[in-house]
Amino acid sequence: MLSRRGLRIKTMQVLYMSMQLGSNNTTVAVKQLDASIYNAFRALLYNLYFLTQLAERVEAEANRKRNKYLPTEEDLKFSTVFTRNYIIEFLNKDPYFQQKLRKEKLMTLLDEEIVNVIYGQLKQADWYINYISKEEHTQQEQFAVIQNCLHKFLFLNEYFDQHMEDIIPTWNDDEFIVVDLIVEVLKAIPYSSTDKPDLFEFKISDEEKTFSNQLLIKTMLEDKRFDKMVEAKLENWELDRISMIDRILMKMAITEFIHLSTIPVKVTINEYLDISKIYSTPKSKEFINGVLDKIMTELRSSGEIIKTGRGLVE
CATH class of the missing domain: 1.10.940.10 (NusB-like)
Known part of the structure; x- marks a missing residue:
């Protein structure tokens, strides 16, 4: 799933590390490359998980407003349309995604305060306000709002960026790769199909592994x-x-x-x-x-x- 460019970048990062350490051990370098690719996939998973947590804040706020002793008409009309986005619903229900989150212990990395701060900012974004002003959306509109949430909001958010650096030390190196990779994952999420493909079995093909290993080893030798x-x-x-x-x-x-x-x-x-x-x-x-x-x-x-x-x- 990782693109050739992503593999080149990962290889470059390992070569940079090896040069700094003065190491020419190709066996160690290959292991470092494998670990680096794995870390990029973990970062991608966490980005998607954080997205679902923003949606969870929408639902939580709606519940608080509805459960007031004397809710106003505005309280009762609080929009939860974002939580019904097909991508959010897929991530919340997909057993493969949930299994990966548990296996990688990514849920333990969440900072509730950071989520709350970023959720407060999300509610003020014009594109978000426009989206929740309607109850029904096409697949294209639902896809676009998630893409906006990631590319125009989270990936440009200083709080999120610092949070990612705190929990995933390689985030600065992985961000450009994750930005491209996450779009491919989102495109693969089914809109209405009952099929549940495992979109999160992140493995590079034998061909791509040969490419990256050969690129790394030959350059070192x-x-x-x-x-x-x-x-x-x-x-x-x-x-x-x-x-x-x-x-x-x-x-x-x-x-x-x-x-x-x-x-x-x-x-x-x-x-x-x-x-x-x-x-x-x-x-x-x-x-x-x-x-x-x-x-x-x-x-x-x-x-x-x-x-x-x-x-x-x-």
């Missing part, structure tokens, strides 16, 4: 050689002056050029340029592109880039 290749293409720069992230991204790209024969060169370059925009400096994209273009040209001339498969023969 050829670290010094790739450093020399990069250094040879620098103009008026010394290797030590390049940021560690930029060096890692370029070496990972070289690994894909040489060792991952089914990935087009252009795809490789574009992926690492995009990752550099997230994790490196504003000027890194242009710098990395220039160096990789020179290295790619040299490797093609020497016959080291061999791509296989339909449309990939270089």
Whole structure:
């Protein structure tokens, strides 16, 4: 379920950790990569759980208003339409999701005070107010409000961000991956089907595992050689002056050029340029592109880039 970009980012993070520690132990690195991927899935699960807890606050407030000694008309009309969203209902009832929450002990990480604060902010959001002003919504509208709740609200909320950092130390590294991954999970949630697919059996395929492991191991094993290749293409720069992230991204790209024969060169370059925009400096994209273009040209001339498969023969 994790995208190739997500796997590249996870691999980059493990390589960064290994370089900082001065370690070239590939066995340890592979275990760290597996653990890092696992932590991203835990972060995703918790994000969805937090969403259900916001909906629970809606229901709790509605009950308090209805159970007043003398409830007003406004109290009795308090909207609970958010709690009836098909995604919220699925998460609350899905046995696989609930089982995963218990197994990972994610419920114990919840900070009730943080939920209450964020719920108070949610009620003031224009898109939320517009949504609860109607009792009936299409599937598209229900999906959109959950997407807004995550992407326009929770992921931009300083209280939520700090909370995630407190309970999941790798959150800063995982956030960009979770943002993409969570959309795929939401899209897979059935609207009206009685089927209960297990959407939370988070495992990467054998093909993706081979890809990430090979990318990690080959980059580590050829670290010094790739450093020399990069250094040879620098103009008026010394290797030590390049940021560690930029060096890692370029070496990972070289690994894909040489060792991952089914990935087009252009795809490789574009992926690492995009990752550099997230994790490196504003000027890194242009710098990395220039160096990789020179290295790619040299490797093609020497016959080291061999791509296989339909449309990939270089």
